[in-house]
Amino acid sequence: MFRGKAPLTESEVLPFDAVRRVETPEGVTLTLRVAGPLPRLYAALVDGAIRGFAYSIAAVVLSLLHDLGQGPLLLVLFLGEWAYPVLFEVFRRGVTPGKSLLGLKVVNGDGTPVNLTASMLRNLLRFADFLPFGYAAGVLSILLTDDFQRLGDLVAGTVVVHADSPRPRASRGLRVPDVPPVAPPVPLHAHEQRVIVGFAERLATWPPERARELADLASGLTGAAGQEGVTRLLGHASWLVGRRRKAGEGER
Amino acid sequence: MLLSRIAAEVRPRAPWEAVDHGFGLTRRFARQLFPPWLAVLTAGWLLVILPLHAHPGWAFALLWWLRPLFDRVPLFVLSRALFGAPPSLREVLKALPGLLRGHLVSALVLFRLSPVRSFLLPVWELEGLRGSQRWRRSSLLQREDRGTATLLTAGSSLLEMVLVLGAATAVEFLFPERQPFSSGEEQVAELLGGLDLSNADLFGLLAATYLAHALIEPFYVSGGFALYLNRRTSLEGWDIAIGFGRLTERLSRAGLAGLLAAFLLPSGLRAETAPSGAPAPGTPEMTIRQVYEAKELQTKRTVTHWKSKKAGEERPSPRLFDDLHLSPLASAARPVLALTLLALFVALALRLVRDTRRERGAGPEEARAASPPPRVSTLGEAEPLPREVPVRARSLWTEGRREEALGLLYRASIARLAESGLPISPSSTEGECLSALRRAAPGALRTAYLADLVAAWQTLAYAHRRVDEAVGLGLCAGFARAFPAGPQVPP
Structure with missing residues (x-):
């Protein structure tokens, strides 16, 4: 990336967003929604609790062997601390149970799935992140680096990202009302189409007054105000999501 | 508040993503945020610690209790920076008395222990609502994201504790004669017991807490602020409002351009063709030209090859070598050249035939006899x-x-x-x-x-x-x- 040489940096052109932008060779820009210290802290706590539970079960079972069980128990502890994250990250595409609960996953800096080498590197360097005590170095590194990377991430070139659907919760399960489709009077950009569809999907979450206020803002497109504007926007949204039947007709 | 001037991407986010967006905002505006924050925080701490230097434990407790007052400073800076007008240090100091004076009782008594403090801080500080109105507003916002806001408060305290413990452990590592080796667990026990701590230890702890608090608290405040903004974004459709505003603006510009084109067509055309020279700097044309002048795009090269002048057309004189642009002298010598070539071919063919016949005619015995004996000598x-x-x-x-x-x-x-x-x-x-x-x-x-x-x-x-x-x-x-x-x- 040639951020320094470009006349305008991304942060000056685009409004701020906590994402890492990756440009593919095809010129497509992908956005990775990097995850900050708190979700990662809670994911680590969940993983720690799972491991602790497993250790206690192992300790109870191995205590039946009296002194002989101490060696195997140490082995279980060692494997739990060092192999647990690597195994989950490699075989479950960067998701440990804790990360899954928080909707996070580990990926390479370019968004590709993390491989064995990178995963081992970032997890072996937990030792450095832990110093001097309780991941203090890791917390500082996450707070101070651009993409919330701890030292292990910096060395392995990985980032932790929000993996859950980018579709916001607000429009999940909400549909564009089934009204007769009306083609928009002018061609629209993709992001403008998304706004209109989003308005229609989330219409039910707003009081009618707020919906009319919002629709008034689009009067440049609808040429109408108040409830008439809302109706026209709904028609456009219906058309934009692909419905093509005329009013009064049934499904084709 | 002009939504269109907001300096951050507005879209409905998942709650944790919103918190991380807030953390990112703190870093984005760190240069505007930290100088006033550190100035106010340091002054406040000194004001509390100096009179209470004999009782660091009390100073510690009082400073902890007063935290919501200091939180108002980063929120003030961030809310203004986000809408395009980051205040200078002097402006913050000028606004400080007003910031600290408002609703002390609710901040320090009623809601001091609220687990969603940073989430509701903007309601109290920025919306300026009072009484039942404020209560209704808070409960509406809290209908969702309350859990995340609680975890935000707990997690930020945890991060602060991690940094304090880290600093304490680092000091232990650096001064091993105080204790031969003190592991972190012992440190925790010591901290929680709190009985054997001398005053020097307490001041060290205060210093570590100051540093950790100074770093973490702006992140905590902006995390809650971002959560609040995200809640309002989905409640009020901010992203939709911004999108519709831009759409209307674009259409009105396009409409204006269309009108101009319709009414002023001839002059418009002239204006387009006239400036054949360098376009004004800063225009898209100039930028495009600059891009094309970059060294990486200088891929011009001269390629020379023969090509039919009239490809596909019937030739009037289908003669050999017609396409070669020969000089008059060479044209005259053309028959000579052709004859020489022909003679060469014939000679080569004859030679080839003779050689082949000789090799086939000569038997293996004969060949061995003819070849010289091995000259091992x-x-x-x-x-x-x-x-x-x-x-x-x-x-x-x-x-x-x-x-x-x-x-x-x-x-x-x-x-x-x-x-x-x-x-x-x-x-x-x-x-x-x-x-x-x-x-x-x-x-x-x-x-x-x-x-x-x-x-x-x-x-x-x-x-x-x-x-x-x-x-x-x-x-x-x-x-x-x-x-x-x-x-x-x-x-």
């Missing part, structure tokens, strides 16, 4: 073989020129063998010579001798290892026996 031509080979070799060996001695013996042996009719060519290797001899005279004395000689020669010359004195002298002595003078030995 070339081996000796470089340096003629001496008359008494064994004597010469022995003297070379005793002088220490052992490679030359064995070389001489080998050359002489090969020469004798070649004279006796063994089929050896000058290019034969030692191994090939030996195997040829083994085929021709298996079990003969000279075969065994040559095998010994080759082994010794290869050991000395190729492997660079010592050959025993006895072996070398034996080879010198054995030559006469293996090759009795004269070529009368039958192959």
